[in-house]
Amino acid sequence: MAGPVEPATTTRHGVGVADVSLCPSGFWGSRQTVNATATLRHCLEWMERLGWIENFDRVASGETTVTRPGWQFSDSEIYKLLEAMAWELGRSPDPSLAAAFEALVERIGAAQDDDGYLNTAHGHPGLPSRYSDMAMGHELYNTGHLLQAAVARLRTGHDDGLVHIARRAADQVCAEFGAHGRESVCGHPEIEVALVEAGRAFSEPRYFEQARVFIERRGHGTLPVRPLLSAEYFQDDIPVRKANALRGHAVRALYLAAGALDVATETDDQELTEAVTRQWENTVARRTYLTGGMGSRHQDEGFGDDWELPADRAYCETCAGVGSVMLAWRLYLVTGDSRYPDLIERTLFNVVATSPSEDGRSFFYANPLHQREPGAVASDGVNTRAEGGVRAPWFDVSCCPTNVARTISSLGSYVASVDDRGISVLQYAAGEIRAGGFVLQVETQYPDEGTVRVRVLAAPASESRLRLRIPGWAATATLAVNGDDAVSVAPGWADIRRTFERNDEVILELPLAPRLTWPDSRIDAVRDTVAVERGPLVLCVESTDLPTDVRIEELRLQPDLGLSAHADGAHAHGTIAVQTPAAGPLPFGPTKPHFSDPKRVEITFVPYHRWAERGPAAMRIFLPVAG
Amino acid sequence: MAGPVEPATTTRHGVGVADVSLCPSGFWGSRQTVNATATLRHCLEWMERLGWIENFDRVASGETTVTRPGWQFSDSEIYKLLEAMAWELGRSPDPSLAAAFEALVERIGAAQDDDGYLNTAHGHPGLPSRYSDMAMGHELYNTGHLLQAAVARLRTGHDDGLVHIARRAADQVCAEFGAHGRESVCGHPEIEVALVEAGRAFSEPRYFEQARVFIERRGHGTLPVRPLLSAEYFQDDIPVRKANALRGHAVRALYLAAGALDVATETDDQELTEAVTRQWENTVARRTYLTGGMGSRHQDEGFGDDWELPADRAYCETCAGVGSVMLAWRLYLVTGDSRYPDLIERTLFNVVATSPSEDGRSFFYANPLHQREPGAVASDGVNTRAEGGVRAPWFDVSCCPTNVARTISSLGSYVASVDDRGISVLQYAAGEIRAGGFVLQVETQYPDEGTVRVRVLAAPASESRLRLRIPGWAATATLAVNGDDAVSVAPGWADIRRTFERNDEVILELPLAPRLTWPDSRIDAVRDTVAVERGPLVLCVESTDLPTDVRIEELRLQPDLGLSAHADGAHAHGTIAVQTPAAGPLPFGPTKPHFSDPKRVEITFVPYHRWAERGPAAMRIFLPVAG
Known part of the structure; x- marks a missing residue:
């Protein structure tokens, strides 16, 4: 198998x-x-x-x-x-x-x-x-x-x-x-x-x-070159x-x-x-x-x-x-x-x-x-x-x-890999993993919640390694073993080496506060925009969630206004500036675009993976930065 | 005909x-x-x-x-x-x-x-x-x-x-x-x-x-719907x-x-x-x-x-x-x-x-x-x-x-149109126009130079209208008739009504100083960039004209540094900030992109219509704004 x-x-x-x-x-x-x-x-x-x-x-x-x-x-x-x-x-x-x-x-x-x-x-x-x-x-x-x-x-x-x-x-x-x-x-x-x-x-x-x-x-x-196609x-x-x-x-x-x-x-x-x-x-x-x-x-x-x-x-x-x-x-x-x-x-x-x-x-x-x-x-x-x-x-x-x-x-x-030193848990999903002499029970509501509890149901008889992947975005993750104080773990691998026993338990806490993610300045298409992520999820704004008098292209994110996680898990809330661009007869003009005075609205960010599930919608991941 | x-x-x-x-x-x-x-x-x-x-x-x-x-x-x-x-x-x-x-x-x-x-x-x-x-x-x-x-x-x-x-x-x-x-x-x-x-x-x-x-x-x-194509x-x-x-x-x-x-x-x-x-x-x-x-x-x-x-x-x-x-x-x-x-x-x-x-x-x-x-x-x-x-x-x-x-x-x-009231000159090109009872001689080096001289070689016997198109971009054009003082003419039409005589002369001065043109803020792809135009010409920067240690994606235009027209006509010169983006392992990250300290370089803008004429080149029309 x-x-x-x-x-x-x-x-x-x-x-x-x-x-x-x-x-x-x-x-x-x-x-x-x-x-x-x-x-x-x-x-x-x-x-x-x-x-x-x-x-x-x-x-x-x-x-x-x-x-x-x-x-x-x-x-x-x-x-x-x-x-x-x-x-x-x-x-x-x-x-x-x-x-x-x-x-x-x-x-x-x-x-x-x-x-x-x-x-x-x-x-x-x-x-x-x-x-x-x-x-x-x-x-x-x-x-x-x-x-x-x-x-x-x-x-x-x-x-x-x-x-x-x-x-x-x-x-x-x-x-x-x-x-x-x-x-x-x-x-x-x-x-x-x-x-x-x-x-x-x-x-x-x-x-x-x-x-x-x-x-x-x-x-x-x-391969023969075809009209309209290239060797590349x-x-x-x-x-x-x-x-x-x-x-x-x-x-x-x-x-x-x-x-x-x-x-x-x-x-x-x-x-x-x-x-x-x-x-x-x-x-x-x-x-x-x-x-x-x-x-x-x-x-x-x-x-x-x-x-x-x-x-x-x-x-x-x-x-x-x-x-x-x-x-x-x-x-x-x-x-x-x-x-x-x-x-x-x-x-x-x-x-x-x-x-x-x-x-x-x-x-x-x-x-x-x-x-x-x-x-x-x-x-x-x-x-x-x-x-x-x-x-x-x-x-x-x-x-x-x-x-x-x-x-x-x-x-x-x-979800996991095994090698001659033990087992590595790679993806966090509730369930049971049976491999490399281990039986691990993983309990988590990830990615809605950041706690991952790994319980050892069986383990090799001799010293072995249980390693957990700490995602690159998880700057402040902590790990606690068998009720000990939690210690910080950096992105990469968190290794636990010991002779594991049944009911040994490792608790990983991954930071799920919504966070801002900035694109490289060389990506012209999203210059001066920012995205919101939460744990492994990219979030987005859907027109479905906007007040009726706000158009999605008018949203401007003001980074210092803060974001908060939503009680129901993967969503996030943020306060956003809305600025209406001045319309002109041509899309290019002699003056820098100016905007109406900003007003602030509460916006819900939803997981990108579920967008358009409530019907067709306008949607953005990257929001222009205000000011 | x-x-x-x-x-x-x-x-x-x-x-x-x-x-x-x-x-x-x-x-x-x-x-x-x-x-x-x-x-x-x-x-x-x-x-x-x-x-x-x-x-x-x-x-x-x-x-x-x-x-x-x-x-x-x-x-x-x-x-x-x-x-x-x-x-x-x-x-x-x-x-x-x-x-x-x-x-x-x-x-x-x-x-x-x-x-x-x-x-x-x-x-x-x-x-x-x-x-x-x-x-x-x-x-x-x-x-x-x-x-x-x-x-x-x-x-x-x-x-x-x-x-x-x-x-x-x-x-x-x-x-x-x-x-x-x-x-x-x-x-x-x-x-x-x-x-x-x-x-x-x-x-x-x-x-x-x-x-x-x-x-x-x-x-x-x-029309029948075809695979991969739409009715639109x-x-x-x-x-x-x-x-x-x-x-x-x-x-x-x-x-x-x-x-x-x-x-x-x-x-x-x-x-x-x-x-x-x-x-x-x-x-x-x-x-x-x-x-x-x-x-x-x-x-x-x-x-x-x-x-x-x-x-x-x-x-x-x-x-x-x-x-x-x-x-x-x-x-x-x-x-x-x-x-x-x-x-x-x-x-x-x-x-x-x-x-x-x-x-x-x-x-x-x-x-x-x-x-x-x-x-x-x-x-x-x-x-x-x-x-x-x-x-x-x-x-x-x-x-x-x-x-x-x-x-x-x-x-x-x-180049021109005629109607029952006279003749309209629409496009400025050196040459002779014979229509509507008029023979007009147009002398100009346009678009390299902004002076357009329209001389009447023949005209209808009775009162008629000679109208010149003042381009939408020409905010400060002037017109002088038969040596009179030049008067300002706004974009749209400049009309001269009279009984024209041979050798009547109209001199139109179009402003050809390089100018900045800003895109509408809703065009995501060119947010926070600006273009340079000169008269009817869109200008661009070609890698061909860059110092060897400057990459085209590092250019940032500082609007207050000014632009000057080049002696040979359609080109323009500008002082540009060069900012090297910090490279990361991923194109998206937790911190806002930062740059090296800007240095200033002289850049030549060339007419877009001639780009790649000197060999393959990287090229941009819209330059990111510095700061």
Whole structure:
């Protein structure tokens, strides 16, 4: 029993998804419940209704045509759903879900060719031939998600149908693209990360080698240049080990970096590890939003230049948040650096948790940090666009719902890690963790409250280490062990070394007073603004909460007026100046803008991850500073 | 002899392109020379080389296939070039250009079907059938540009081949889309504006009626919704007379508005006139850049929300600048309001003049107001992307070069207007204007110098009015008549009424000291920045001019330090504070950004329209304010 990423060569490992039980009333536990009871079924029904699953039946019965429903990557959505179902079944068995899983696998298996090739948009009568469109065909991308689903199945204790299908598909990829095969790569990275994980799960070093070959081939202009797209879009402009920052299509860039790090880890390639680390550092320092969101441009769904971080047109695709968690998690397993789980926490609370609605049946695709006009109500059918502002039940390109589903169902794995010295608690969620000889009970209302109580229910017999991650934003955290006086702990790690006994208890107090967060002055888009955060949560102002005579663009935050936490938890209250800008006939003029005299209003800040839940609204995270 | 827009019902008319002779050493005269001697040939050669012209030969010889080169709108580029050539021949006859024009017309005419249909991407063996893709097929868009070329030909004195081809094509459109025909519209507006102008030129009211029908049909969701696109993109979401601002794809929106105003003018539809006027006012007040550029988004090449005006990702397509001139010119002819030629001046100097390189052989497609990193050197082949930063000789979608060409060759028409009371000088360019019984000689080095000398060489025999436009930015202009003391004239119109005599002379002094221009506080992207303008020119800072130890993102403008004009004209000098921001590991932090102590450096501001002419550079128009 294990989790999504299991390097063969590191001493550090995440906990298995079955080895963590999150409390259903907690922040993440409740989301796992919604995911299991609503989202998985929601995705299955949509893909059945649209005929994306039936595409496999069409291949099996030889009735393929180019008019098949769905994009060339629709197969991957079914595989991502299978991965989510597999983790969920590992976490909490459910006969009805198990039956749905097996029925899906059967239909998929019936569409597999004798040589292992499996794809519903290529390679069959009436369809384009195999691998005829490496730039946009997404065949290896689809296969990658198939492999990841199979890895999840195997790591939750089932060496059955899906695993056999995936192995045959992976073997076909190696035969086709290996040493004497096609010298090409897939336009959308994913096969790389999947082959390494499959190599780990199936103990098959050929898959590492194939992943390595794909990583090395990339960046040499292998993919044909397409009108309106660039080599950078595909990360085919610069070899992975030469690049200094993530660039181009954000999800592609993040999946590729994760795969490159996996290859580096399994082949002990220090230069490649350093390249990915450098890219991550530059990307986080200059191309990442306060929410952890990545991807500044709707155009190309891409990264922008350094400091190009517009709040309003932030794309911050949900899937890029998932990809960022994937990359940071791998970097953490390799290095043990607390900056990585720091970013994972920021991204989980402010991107991944932002996407699904409370009922788990609609999703944000883009996650902007500023909405000027309330979004239009989403269609209850297929939404052709991925604009921010409203959650939608399904999309024409519907990558995000299943990506959220597989992330939330496997979330337990990111909560803690074990190594030869003990256990590290990385994310604070009420529940029980069973790993490394420890059984830990975590009690907390985090992030509504700052107290985290870790009780030892079982521990190794000899001296061991229990370490707690102190988030980078927690400047004044304290720790108390077994009723001793609380001591200050600095951001990074708080280590307790001893021979633990049952009922030993550690109490971590994290400071949750609302705080001001300032952007770097080089981010032009939010110059002279400030944001409010509370613990790991980015807060925002929604027009829903404003007095009717106040427009959101008139708000000015006066830093010295203070903020107070709201009694009900994650909210905050603040006193804000309202200044009405003088309107002119042109947006540019000879005099500096002047304002009406400020008046003060009480404003409620709400967690960003719940914005637009009460209906379409205007919203801002960054407020201009008064005066 | 006339110009591009000749309403049948207004008392106000532009001057004919043949009735204005711009001085070849002046700002616009020199650009007309480069256009005539370099750009027209450049466009012709590229389209011959790429086979876009040969597409007509293929139709004529019955050898059409879907693998034809060029997009479905490539025919329009040849028509726009023909329009440019026609105006140029009207302005300044040239036998070699005339021969090239006639040869092109012959090849085009050979491809016309018996019923008048003319298109190289649809409606012939091996191609999609006629009007089978109204959303993206661009058939009527192409036909519209054919009509505009024919109008230019007729208005420059030739009722010959192209005119006959166009009339047959227009008749076919009326037959196909008229009262009992297809109830559809073209995804890219253009046919509307073209049909009205053709109706005016050919005295054919059926064309007005067909244009009216297209305008009324639009905005009712006639066009099929496409994946990744919205009805707003096509302006098919709201009827033209209901909309409050321009929205969706910027060029489409501007062409449509121009066509709607033309229809309103010819049908005396006051409600429609008011709708377009309202859309223009809201768009200029909230969705237009300092340069006059329109279109805030690369995504969809579209308008953004109100106040969404990022400097760095400003799309400001060159063609949208052309479209804005088209719309403002029509609004001026209807209303006589000086705000319209004000915007035309701003857009001509800062968008239209920015696109072509000095040699007229490469072009900006997008015109951002901020470039963080110098652009990559453009390919000397076909450029697949329309990124800002470098001018490129040709594009995969190459709408801008020919649009610049037809605008510059017909520029004379916008320089002045006549009405029953006299003549109005609208744009200041050295040259001679012959219209309304006047012959005016304009001497000026504008915009390098602020003196404009208008000498009367001939005038009507009775009392008449000579009016000069005083630009909105010219707060301290003065006017002197026949050596009298200069008197102050306010922005708007300066009128001189008298019985003019030969050698009467009016001297206008426009204030060209560099000035600071402030953005509205609601434009988040440029909060607390200021720009420098000089006369009609927006200035910018290029990294090319910076000391080697100063990075462009460190510049802070201290408004009280003053600016001085440069001896050589359009440049300006300023003293700037340089402040190095403190770097952190994350772009967001708990403390307000702090800076190094400022040092002062002399900075040269250069006209934005010439940026990147000395090689790729980082560039900014808006500089953060110091302190």
